[in-house]
Amino acid sequence: MSSFSASKFVESRREQIFPKLTAAQIARLEKHGTRCRTQANEVLSEPGDRNRDFLVVLSGTVEIVRPGISGDELITVHEPGEFVGEISTLRRTGSYVRVRVRDAGEVLVINNEHLRTVVQTDAELSELLMRAFILRRVGLISSDAGGMVLVGSRYSADTLRIQQFLSRNGVPHATVDVEQDSSVEAMLERFDVKCEDIPVVLYQDQVLRNPHNAELADYLGLNPEIDAERVRDVIVIGAGPAGLAAAVYAASEGLDVLVLEATAPGGQAGASSKIENYLGFPTGISGMALAGRALVQSQKFGAEVEIASTAQALDCDRVPHEVATSCGTRVRARTIVIATGAEYRRLALESLERFTGLGVYYAATFVESQMCNGEEAVIVGGGNSAGQAAVFLAGTCRHVHVLVRSDGLAESMSRYLVRRIEESPNITLHVRTEVNALDGDSHLEHVTWKCSTTGESHTHPIRHVFLMTGAVPKTAWLKGCVALDEKGFIKTGLDLTAEDLAASPRAFGHAPQLFETSLPHVFAVGDVRCGSMKRVASAVGEGSACVQLVHRALQS
Secondary structure, X not given: OOXXXXXXHHHHOHHHHOOOOOHHHHHHHHOOOEEEEEOOOOEEEOOOOOOOOEEEEEEEEEEEEEEEOOEEEEEEEEOOOOEEOOHHHHHOOOOOOEEEEEEEEEEEEEOHHHHHHHHHHOHHHHHHHHHHHHHHHHHHHHOOOOOEEEEEOOOOHHHHHHHHHHHHOOOOOEEEEOXXXXXXXXXXXXXXXXXXXXXXXXXXXXXXXXXXXXXXXXXXXXXXOOOOOOEEXXXXXXXXXXXXXXXXXXXXXXXXXXXXXXXXXXXOHHHOOOEOOOOOOOOOEOHHHHHHHHHHHHHHOOOEEEEOOOEEEEEOOOOOEEEEEOOOOEEEEEEEEEOOOEEOOOOOOOOHHHHEOOOEEOOOOHHHXXXXXXXXXXXXXXXXXXXXXXXXXXXXXXXXXXXXXXXXXXOOOOHHHHHHHHHOOOEEEEOOXXXXXXXXXXXXXXXXXXXXXXXXXXXXXXXXXXXXXXOEEOOHHHOOOOOEOOOOOEOOHHHOOHHHHHOOOOOOOOOOOOOEOOOOOEEEOHHHEOOOOOOHHHHHHHHHHHHHHHHHHHHO
């Protein structure tokens, strides 16, 4: 039995992961597909294939295997009444498994367009299929064995970058640290990988040497094939909570939606270990899980999402609007929703960039927590993200130090997080305190902080610092195109002055709407917008409410 099928997760939810369709359900699906005969050992799809068909096994059997560097790993064998597919089938992105006929028989073949019709119109089948698709991906990720292996080093910032990219985009993989795993030498020798090549991604007998995120996304088939000639109803720039909310609501109302995301779904919120005050999740939910669900939801309704694609310029004069991307393409739409969010402010420290990814982090997910397991850590910041990180890291770290410049946390952090911090024996709050030095050789080794009240500085042998302070909007690419405030946030609606509108490259034929920028039919929502609340719930509200304004713009 394979490691996937034997995992506790799969065994506990087997009926949901591998459900058997009833005769009535298959009869409803028959309207959308075609019956095809199969032959033993026939390969129906390979890893990396896009636009794969959804298959229902009518007779015979079909096996699912995951090719790996140690050989094929059997995942399951589908029998009559079961179906083949996981979340990448719906997304039209590359898969990670091989589909092969074991016993000859017959399958019902349903293409992607008709599959999307099923999940949008048949409530019962939609729930059954979507749950199975999502849980199958979770099972692939949770399996220890992996077809893809990241070989890296804890002393390599690029290793962390790649690990973060794969994890936050839900790519099943295993990670091997050359500093800790003695068996890695034979693996590197087999693939002719030298130490200076680290980090490398090994997949299907291929070697990617320190790939950039865009290269990884392309190689792994994370993105559907985008038609750059098509004029969309709306392009959403950024897949954080605001952008994903806009995509879900726009796509569910029948609009043609393209989403551009620079790194991974979720934005800054995607790096939150657990959000406990978001409506409808009384036990909390991680930012990554919330973003993952929203991403699937948007794609269920037909939104196309391009990962590792950054908006580099907006043509202010052109109608339809045209966006130049980091992938070298130019995409067009009648309306634009900017939801690029904000990033944490960099500290004014000379050695900061040298230790980024080597002891200095801007997210506190499972990936980062493993790097400081059993050690001390410093968190700089007093907002909810910092509080969530402190509580999360306190579960694995020996001690967590929270540094804030203010007199306390009451004005900047939700009360439930303040109480958690106050009641945690291994969290210490340092008020009126700032980091003023970072030191080390190949990795951060010492942190020095100073108390403004006493003027005293203290140096500690701490190797991990999490920076979660301030908000810097991602708007450099928009200067001269839409009006920004003095901090670089996008001005919208009533915040726009007569001077802002007079300086606009295009004149308004109407008063700017609530989330509309100084450029007609271009909107801004979430953390990137001047005056926004910088909370997940408010970002989701802005993204969903903005769709009504998009409809008005499309009708004008």
